[in-house]
Amino acid sequence: MTDTVAQQTEGARPGVTLGQLGLGSGRLAAAHAVMNEAEAVALARARWSLDVVAATRLATEKDDTFRLDTSQGERFVVKVAHPDEDDGEVAFEAELMRHVHESGYGVPVPELLPSAGGRLLEPVRDGAGRRRLARTMTFAPGIPLDATGTSAPERERVGEMLARLRHATAGFRHPADDRVCAWDVRHLPALHPLLDDVPDAAQRQTLATGLARYTDVVVPQLPSLRGQVLHNDFSTSNLLVDHDTAEFVTGVIDFGDAVHTAIAVDVATALLNQLPRDAARRPVPDLFAEARDVLRGYLRRTDLTETELALLPHLVMGRVVARALITLHRASLIPGNTTYILRNTAPGWAQLAWFLDRTPDEISTTFL
Structure with missing residues (x-):
């Protein structure tokens, strides 16, 4: 990407509320009557004319997603948006996926299938009578990256794919x-009220300390960072891989957190997901030992400025704080989905301790 395309991104928007972030009483806080497998089969048959014989629910945070198996042995995915999801935002995600698929950069994103009516998004009524938007796409091959180990060269392939x-x-x-996306850490200070939802006093104080450091070190520099539309959730659960292929990454899925944000924010999310999950049991001198491989591959294909490199580890810390605040809050509101919501929260306490055991200046030199 050339510097003429990258734009300066705005910093944290003043006055952003939890409601705007989809928290509090907003969209991400809401549970809904889930769609069942029979509904998914009927939907795919009626709207996409697919001869579906079975649907298998896939774990998700807020929508209903199913793998579809057809009588011809083909596989597809149907995703039905949360009833409270904004139509314009769902359209943005769909159009972005189509754009990436057609971009020529070889990013293996699923291909959206037009419905029998020629639409990428189909308005439907679920069994509870609520209007929702549905989309169907090809099924990406491979296994989730969070279900397998990686070598250093494979992690470099991950970084190259992000670039x-x-x-x-x-x-x-x-x-x-x-x-305004809750997972865009430019808005991390707006999550401060969620500290009240952290039941453990010691954990609450740790998060408050991390939030204060982020506000002091990162927030003043956010307006200087380059920005563009980005995936913003390049996590191990959103990457499909195959150890026997040269590219390694065979699928990039879930554009649900895509947004126009800082380039460094996008990279920080990818690095976060390479941090050790057992740092509490097995302390490490370099929390970024494996994440450096991802960054190395990324920088082989594109660039980061010195300012971006200095802020990058602080942005990773900010994502650790955001993950704890958002997931603990949502788990308290939607207890029926706590296993999925909190699946990545516990490892973050040792990761956050690693950051706070070092001075901000030490953290800034991590990648310089």
Whole structure:
């Protein structure tokens, strides 16, 4: 990507509320009557004319997603948005996926299938009578990256794929691309009220300390960072891989957190997901030992400025704080989905301790 495409990103928006972030009483806080497998089969048959014989629910945070198996042995995925999801934002995600698929950068995203009516998004009524938007796409091959180990060269392939995705999304714009996303750590200070939802006093104080450091070190520099539309959730659960292929990454899925944000924020999310999950049991001198491989591959295909490299580890810390605050809050509101919501929360306490055991200046030199 050239510097002429990258734009300066705005910093944290003043006055952003939990409701705007989809928290509090907003969209991400809401449970809904889930769609069942029979509904998914009927939907795919009626709207996409697919001869579906079985549907298998896939674990998700807030929508209903199913793997579809057809009588011809083909596989597809149908995703039905949360009833409270904004139509414009769902359209943004769908159009972005199509743009990346057609970009020519070789990013293996699922291909959206037009419905029998020629639409990428189909408005439907679920069994509870609520209007929702549905989309169907090809089933990406491979196994989830969070279900397997990786070698250093494979992690470099992950970084290269993130860079290719950055190039693919660089020129994309949409009226909803500036949505306010809870997982965009530019808005981390707005999550401060969620400290009240942390039941453990020691953990609450740790998160408050991390939040204060982020506010002091990162927030003043956010307006200087380059920005564009980005995936913003390049996590191990959103990457499909195959150890026997040269590319290694065979699928990039879930554009649900895509947004126009800082390039460094996008990279920080990818690095976060390479941190050791057992740092509490097995303390490490370098929390980024494996994440450096991802960054090395990324920088082989694109660039980061010295300012971005200095802020990058602080942004990773900010994502650790955000993950704890958001997941603990949502688990308290939707107890029926706590296993999925909290699946990555516990490892974050030791990761956050690693950051706070070091001075901000020490953290800033991590990648310099």
